[in-house]
Amino acid sequence: MLSTGSNAHSNFAAVAMMKPQLETLDELFAAVPRETLDVGAGLFWEGDRAQHIFEVSEGVLRIFKIIGDGRRVITGFLYAGDMVGLTLRDVYLYSAEAVTPVKVRRLTKKAFQDAVEHSPELRPRLFALMCDEMAAAQDQMVLLSRKSAEERVCSFLMLTARRMQGNRQLGRTVQLPMSRQDMADYLGLTIETVSRTITKLIARGVIAPNGRHAFDIAKPGKLLALCGDGDSYEEIGERGAKTRQAVWPH
Amino acid sequence: MLSTGSNAHSNFAAVAMMKPQLETLDELFAAVPRETLDVGAGLFWEGDRAQHIFEVSEGVLRIFKIIGDGRRVITGFLYAGDMVGLTLRDVYLYSAEAVTPVKVRRLTKKAFQDAVEHSPELRPRLFALMCDEMAAAQDQMVLLSRKSAEERVCSFLMLTARRMQGNRQLGRTVQLPMSRQDMADYLGLTIETVSRTITKLIARGVIAPNGRHAFDIAKPGKLLALCGDGDSYEEIGERGAKTRQAVWPH
DNA sequence: ATGCGCTGTTACAGACTGTTACACATTTCA
DNA sequence: TGAAATGTGTAACAGTCTGTAACAGCGCAT
Numbered sequence: 001m002l003s004t005g006s007n008a009h010s011n012f013a014a015v016a017m018m019k020p021q022l023e024t025l026d027e028l029f030a031a032v033p034r035e036t037l038d039v040g041a042g043l044f045w046e047g048d049r050a051q052h053i054f055e056v057s058e059g060v061l062r063i064f065k066i067i068g069d070g071r072r073v074i075t076g077f078l079y080a081g082d083m084v085g086l087t088l089r090d091v092y093l094y095s096a097e098a099v100t101p102v103k104v105r106r107l108t109k110k111a112f113q114d115a116v117e118h119s120p121e122l123r124p125r126l127f128a129l130m131c132d133e134m135a136a137a138q139d140q141m142v143l144l145s146r147k148s149a150e151e152r153v154c155s156f157l158m159l160t161a162r163r164m165q166g167n168r169q170l171g172r173t174v175q176l177p178m179s180r181q182d183m184a185d186y187l188g189l190t191i192e193t194v195s196r197t198i199t200k201l202i203a204r205g206v207i208a209p210n211g212r213h214a215f216d217i218a219k220p221g222k223l224l225a226l227c228g229d230g231d232s233y234e235e236i237g238e239r240g241a242k243t244r245q246a247v248w249p250h
Numbered sequence: 251m252l253s254t255g256s257n258a259h260s261n262f263a264a265v266a267m268m269k270p271q272l273e274t275l276d277e278l279f280a281a282v283p284r285e286t287l288d289v290g291a292g293l294f295w296e297g298d299r300a301q302h303i304f305e306v307s308e309g310v311l312r313i314f315k316i317i318g319d320g321r322r323v324i325t326g327f328l329y330a331g332d333m334v335g336l337t338l339r340d341v342y343l344y345s346a347e348a349v350t351p352v353k354v355r356r357l358t359k360k361a362f363q364d365a366v367e368h369s370p371e372l373r374p375r376l377f378a379l380m381c382d383e384m385a386a387a388q389d390q391m392v393l394l395s396r397k398s399a400e401e402r403v404c405s406f407l408m409l410t411a412r413r414m415q416g417n418r419q420l421g422r423t424v425q426l427p428m429s430r431q432d433m434a435d436y437l438g439l440t441i442e443t444v445s446r447t448i449t450k451l452i453a454r455g456v457i458a459p460n461g462r463h464a465f466d467i468a469k470p471g472k473l474l475a476l477c478g479d480g481d482s483y484e485e486i487g488e489r490g491a492k493t494r495q496a497v498w499p500h
Numbered sequence: 501a502t503g504c505g506c507t508g509t510t511a512c513a514g515a516c517t518g519t520t521a522c523a524c525a526t527t528t529c530a
Numbered sequence: 531t532g533a534a535a536t537g538t539g540t541a542a543c544a545g546t547c548t549g550t551a552a553c554a555g556c557g558c559a560t
Binding site for chain 2: 065067068069071072073075086087088089093094117120123124127128130131133134135137138140141142144145146185188228229
């Protein structure tokens with residue numbers, strides 16, 4: 001069942017206001033006690049009244065929607081430092097569950113809104129955060145709309161590699177704490193296709209398994225090329241020089 | 251043709267600031283002269299320095315990204331009243347082109363930011379706008395990730411039907427000003443699949459063609475059921491009662 | 501009116517991914 | 531320890547959607 005962990009969300013709500021000038025959104029949450037979520041536990045569900053904003057302080061969260069006949073779409077994974085539940089609607093538009101043991105802090109929506117409304121420092125930060133979220137959503141649309149299974153898996157590996165290491169130069173190892181099913185539901189594939197694709201990448205020596213939920217990136221250049229983003233410098237793929245079709249803006 | 255009541259405001263460029271309390275984002279743009287875009291003309295391109303925010307006052311715009319080998323993903327269509335270019339980044343993250351003849355008004359990003367920063371009325375409206383955009387993006391992810399070709403086309407018809415009529419009770423006719431290729435690039439399908447799917451819907455009497463770029467919705471209930479959203483009251487589809495599989499939140 | 505070009509439709513073969521099934525590994529619990 | 535439950539890997543088959551192509555409809559120019 002869903003034990004929301006220790007729900008000691010005592011009313012530290014307004015305490016955040018005591019510091020006259022908060023400079024980062026992090027600081028807003030700093031004074032609030034942390035709550036713990038077990039693996040698989042839900043933080044909130046799609047349709048719940050949206051009364052709190054959360055900050056992940058440890059662990060990984062998945063946010064997802066479910067449509068009629070049980071199909072699940074994971075719209076994102078959230079890591080330490082990310083915020084959840086940011087919406088003006090009166091209900092949450094998605095559900096949030098713990099992929100790993102998670103620690104979060106919560107603020108009432110009202111407290112959060114007041115704090116932002118009264119701090120000229122915080123507003124642009126919130127705005128920037130939402131812009132980043134939007135940019136990520138659009139990248140995901142590109143992935144889901146036009147990328148092959150292999151490109152999706154490679155993109156996910158690259159994205160996760162960058163995020164896990166706190167955006168520092170991507171390390172050689174990627175941790176994938178979520179299950180294959182989670183990956184499939186995030187990438188718009190089936191679990192088998194994810195599995196096959198990973199197997200193929202290993203066989204080609206692009207990545208090497210490092211336990212069940214981690215991979216060493218053996219050929220970062222090739223992995224990047226396989227993402228299908230066709231960025232700036234076109235990597236020399238193994239399917240020959242792409243024709244670099246003129247972008248043809250109508 | 252889509253003509254919103256054209257109230258010929260003439261050039262009062264920066265006058266917007268004179269009114270002490272703006273109440274809607276529309277009013278911000280009201281004083282700016284309108285610019286015209288021909289069909290197919292670009293408003294800005296992905297990677298351009300993002301110096302302006304635009305409001306569509308007439309016509310339809312498509313916003314899209316292009317990846318390496320020419321694949322195009324349309325991330326949205328914008329109608330009268332929508333805003334474009336809203337980002338804190340210093341470059342646009344997508345391109346914008348006119349699907350129909352378009353009229354827009356522009357504000358420099360700085361002017362826009364200042365206005366919002368100084369108006370407690372405007373800020374929540376902007377926030378709400380971005381939340382709506384985020385919600386739309388997530389719905390699109392669901393569509394691209396887990397919906398069949400038929401569900402995608404039906405969802406698009408419903409969405410467009412609602413938007414075109416200015417959100418009033420959905421009329422019987424849907425205008426689709428964009429090309430089949432645009433629809434395909436928005437829905438993550440090929441032009442042929444879009445065409446075939448539409449043909450099938452016509453054959454089944456769900457919709458009826460009304461010129462090349464418009465359809466009459468003959469069976470709104472069935473169209474809604476075919477969207478695959480499995481909402482609240484489960485419509486009685488033609489594939490029998492779905493088993494309403496328990497949502498099984500892990 | 502005729503021809504050209506663009507958009508949209510239809511048909512068919514084929515590819516990629518999904519479906520189904522089963523084997524194996526790991527963990528949990530009796 | 532063993533059995534059940536869960537997660538994962540592999541394979542054969544099937545299905546949807548795609549890619550290619552030819553054709554039809556419409557607008558526009560010669």
